[in-house]
Amino acid sequence: MITSPRSWRPKRSGLSLLELLAALAVMGVIAIAIVPRISGGARQANDSSCQLRKAVIEVQVSLWRRETGRWPMGDLSDIGSNVRYFPDGLLRCPVDSTRYTIDESTGRVNGHHH
Numbered sequence: 001m002i003t004s005p006r007s008w009r010p011k012r013s014g015l016s017l018l019e020l021l022a023a024l025a026v027m028g029v030i031a032i033a034i035v036p037r038i039s040g041g042a043r044q045a046n047d048s049s050c051q052l053r054k055a056v057i058e059v060q061v062s063l064w065r066r067e068t069g070r071w072p073m074g075d076l077s078d079i080g081s082n083v084r085y086f087p088d089g090l091l092r093c094p095v096d097s098t099r100y101t102i103d104e105s106t107g108r109v110n111g112h113h114h
Contacts (some may be wrong), residue, residue: 046094047114053091054109057100060085061107074104 015023057076064072064079072079076099080090092099093112101110 043095049094050112050114053093054100054112057091057102057109058107061102065107071104071107072102074101074110076100076102 060079061072061076064085076090079085090099095112095114100112102108103110
């Protein structure tokens with residue numbers, strides 16, 4: 001049996017409400033799975049950046065000691081005011097925004113084990 005053109009339904013141009021809700025539910029499940037991984041990656045990047053900044057400070061502190069014969073002050077105020085060592089100013093921890101300090105007997109950065 002052949003159907004007449006009148007019985008054909010016109011093509012839909014949009015989504016039904018049920019299809020839209022199903023698509024939103026799928027996107028929500030995907031977002032729940034992905035967001036923790038993305039935010040965890042940012043934390044890991046900040047931890048790595050903190051370790052790198054500690055290393056930079058320790059190298060600059062060693063250079064200071066080689067040139068002056070003494071370690072800089074624990075709060076790095078003397079070396080931090082010298083643009084030769086830190087042209088952009090003293091570095092701060094990217095994880096918690098605290099200032100770095102050093103052990104004046106070893107020249108190593110205190111703490112910052114994230």
